[in-house]
Amino acid sequence: YTCVATNEAGSDSRTVTVIISVPTVITQSPLNTTVNSGIPVVLSCTATGKPRAVINWLRNNSTLRSNNSTSNGGDTILIINSTMGDCGISDPASQCVSSSTLE
Numbered sequence: 001y002t003c004v005a006t007n008e009a010g011s012d013s014r015t016v017t018v019i020i021s022v023p024t025v026i027t028q029s030p031l032n033t034t035v036n037s038g039i040p041v042v043l044s045c046t047a048t049g050k051p052r053a054v055i056n057w058l059r060n061n062s063t064l065r066s067n068n069s070t071s072n073g074g075d076t077i078l079i080i081n082s083t084m085g086d087c088g089i090s091d092p093a094s095q096c097v098s099s100s101t102l103e
Contacts, residue, residue, distance in 0.1 A: 025047060030044060
């Protein structure tokens with residue numbers, strides 16, 4: 001948008017940019033999955049938002065970071081060698097969380 005002021009002595013203008021933020025929304029939730037022990041598990045979660053949504057994977061309210069799992073840009077997590085300890089990843093204490101930060 002541009003504001004223009006004019007009179008007999010001249011004119012002046014100022015331009016501003018309006019940025020519209022859109023709340024983050026998870027558009028694809030992870031699905032409950034059943035596998036045999038030792039089989040890799042891939043969980044996906046996608047989200048929209050502006051600024052771009054950032055996805056974090058949590059388990060028991062802690063960010064999932066393990067030698068047994070890898071993340072592809074946040075939206076997909078791979079549990080390389082599933083064990084009984086990975087059970088319950090879809091329970092309420094385990095979650096995919098999306099957020100946006102205006103920069």
